[in-house]
Amino acid sequence: MTNQCDTPEVPLLPYDEALVALTSRVTTLVGTTQKPLMQALGEILAETQQAGINVPPADNSAMDGYAFNTDAINDNGDTVLPVSQRIAAGETGANLTTGTAARIFTGAPIPPGANAVIMQEQVALEDGHIHFQRDLQPGNNIRPKGNDIQSGDTILQKGCRLRAQDIGLAASVGLQNLPVYEKLRVGMFFTGDELVEPGQPLAAGKIYDSNRYTLYGLLKSLGCEIVDLGLVGDTLEATKAAMLEASTKADLVVTCGGVSVGEEDHVRIAIETLGDLFLWRLRIKPGKPLAFGQINNTSFIGLPGNPVSVFATFCLFVSPLIKTLQGRQWQKPQGVAVKAAFDWPKPDSRREFLRARLETDDHGEPAVSIYDNQDSGVLTSTVWGQGFVEIAEGQTVRAGELVNYLSYSQFLE
Ligand code: AMP
Ligand code: MG
Numbered sequence: 001m002t003n004q005c006d007t008p009e010v011p012l013l014p015y016d017e018a019l020v021a022l023t024s025r026v027t028t029l030v031g032t033t034q035k036p037l038m039q040a041l042g043e044i045l046a047e048t049q050q051a052g053i054n055v056p057p058a059d060n061s062a063m064d065g066y067a068f069n070t071d072a073i074n075d076n077g078d079t080v081l082p083v084s085q086r087i088a089a090g091e092t093g094a095n096l097t098t099g100t101a102a103r104i105f106t107g108a109p110i111p112p113g114a115n116a117v118i119m120q121e122q123v124a125l126e127d128g129h130i131h132f133q134r135d136l137q138p139g140n141n142i143r144p145k146g147n148d149i150q151s152g153d154t155i156l157q158k159g160c161r162l163r164a165q166d167i168g169l170a171a172s173v174g175l176q177n178l179p180v181y182e183k184l185r186v187g188m189f190f191t192g193d194e195l196v197e198p199g200q201p202l203a204a205g206k207i208y209d210s211n212r213y214t215l216y217g218l219l220k221s222l223g224c225e226i227v228d229l230g231l232v233g234d235t236l237e238a239t240k241a242a243m244l245e246a247s248t249k250a251d252l253v254v255t256c257g258g259v260s261v262g263e264e265d266h267v268r269i270a271i272e273t274l275g276d277l278f279l280w281r282l283r284i285k286p287g288k289p290l291a292f293g294q295i296n297n298t299s300f301i302g303l304p305g306n307p308v309s310v311f312a313t314f315c316l317f318v319s320p321l322i323k324t325l326q327g328r329q330w331q332k333p334q335g336v337a338v339k340a341a342f343d344w345p346k347p348d349s350r351r352e353f354l355r356a357r358l359e360t361d362d363h364g365e366p367a368v369s370i371y372d373n374q375d376s377g378v379l380t381s382t383v384w385g386q387g388f389v390e391i392a393e394g395q396t397v398r399a400g401e402l403v404n405y406l407s408y409s410q411f412l413e
Pocket of ligand 2: 264
């Protein structure tokens, strides 16, 4: 039987068009909730945050030392100042008596009347007086009020995924809770009569199911809640039943396998029967038979079964789809131009995403290498790799030329 989709009349959809087609069909799906900062870590911020205070709230000392006024500096030599008070972090000092210095510690507020701090290592202390020869300027060793954040400043943008430093910044302005989007529920199942779970004996003709674990990890890395429906046999009935169940339990359904054109591939037909298929088959390698559609109001994305295709198409398509549904701000990763440490002499009509690693060449310059075996069944390539080299349709590469390198982390953080 000839495959209609390989004929020129039914062109495969190019990467950029597929990405737009996919992400423009969906919007933020999840509601919002308030979470304490620590629980908000890794979640998506639902409202832009402004600071209600200055950070630091007052001028304070950047050093352990002595606060004084630069008017008291003796231009002709030694400056000698009696120490009139002591201010530790957490205390407030009194007005500085003219012609004196205040013992002060890092983070303690500068007393009114002082305008500089000299480091303790730069003075000699004798009989309750400090002696020094240096010339200091107003503001030296003082962290001014609002140096980090001024009241009213925007500190965090809606749609960001909250990282350690983000919740730290929120805490620094006194926020206890943050409004975040609720977790996206992603249903997943895996088709293939050949699949066996790890821990079971491997009968002849069977292979261990790896996609379930890869996909679990990928979904977790994007902060999703997972509805795992496990393995599904290669029949249309079983596939339809799993699809329906997943669509009622999740905001998005992701499957692996059974999207190709073989007699044992039922996922695409199940979607067409139960809902709508929006796109199928892309001009990319690996991952050509990817399918995208909808059942009831649940988005569905069917990934090919080959383990490398799962990893690559998740990065390229599922990640942006999930980010859009999660209310996250995202941009298509652009990659960086790096010298190729390999030849790629055979052009392909599909855009290729080779598993690759950043290394250095003989001159210590950055160069990108690719895994020897780029077969879509060789999962080792994804473990060896740290990113993809993107090879455009019809492109060939000679060692030393620049290629586009996209690190995995851009897709998965
Ligand atoms: P399919 O897309 O169903 O034709 O599967 C393509 C290839 O991927 C076949 O060699 C399958 O055996 C393999 N495959 C499918 N699902 C999995 C899985 N969950 N784990 C490992 N390999 C799989
Ligand atoms: Mg299959």
